Amino acid sequence: MTKILMVCLGNICRSPLAEGILKAKLSSNFMVDSAGTANYHTGSAPDQRSVAVAKKYGLNISNLKGRQFTVSDFDRFDRIYVMDSSNYQNVTKLARNENDLSKVNFILNEVYPNENFDVPDPYYGGNEGFENIYNMLNEACTIIANNLTSEQNDIS
Numbered sequence: 001m002t003k004i005l006m007v008c009l010g011n012i013c014r015s016p017l018a019e020g021i022l023k024a025k026l027s028s029n030f031m032v033d034s035a036g037t038a039n040y041h042t043g044s045a046p047d048q049r050s051v052a053v054a055k056k057y058g059l060n061i062s063n064l065k066g067r068q069f070t071v072s073d074f075d076r077f078d079r080i081y082v083m084d085s086s087n088y089q090n091v092t093k094l095a096r097n098e099n100d101l102s103k104v105n106f107i108l109n110e111v112y113p114n115e116n117f118d119v120p121d122p123y124y125g126g127n128e129g130f131e132n133i134y135n136m137l138n139e140a141c142t143i144i145a146n147n148l149t150s151e152q153n154d155i156s
């Protein structure tokens with residue numbers, strides 16, 4: 001089973017939304033989870049604005065709970081998608097070897113290869129920021145899901 005982890009700072013805005021979007025595009029042969037590099041929101045539900053934009057597009061992410069990224073996530077996941085360059089630094093500094101490092105990528109590199117663009121942190125903005133990140137994440141997750149599904153078809 002291929003396992004994918006979405007990572008942001010707080011695990012209440014961007015990464016739970018990315019988790020919900022990607023899960024909805026994949027079969028049960030895949031596992032999708034999310035985590036934050038900080039521990040501010042451990043055990044918390046996603047931000048109401050992420051819950052609302054998810055609901056608008058038919059997704060229920062209200063039951064997710066925040067947790068902090070740990071080094072063991074390198075063992076538990078095949079791919080680790082970060083939202084921005086600060087997340088990238090915080091995750092990669094915990095990498096123990098090249099194999100750990102090779103699992104980490106900016107999620108928007110799926111849309112704009114090698115550009116290392118950020119999914120902007122929407123926490124201090126308004127609802128329009130959440131619509132914007134939904135659109136970015138949906139575009140990236142469509143590509144991720146199509147690639148994962150065709151890879152799986154290639155080997156089965």
Ligand code: 4NP
Pocket residue numbers: 008009010011012013014015036040121122123
């Ligand atoms: P996220 O957004 O990293 O997309 O979950 C944030 C959530 C909370 C905070 C910052 C960013 N915070 O500072 O509490």
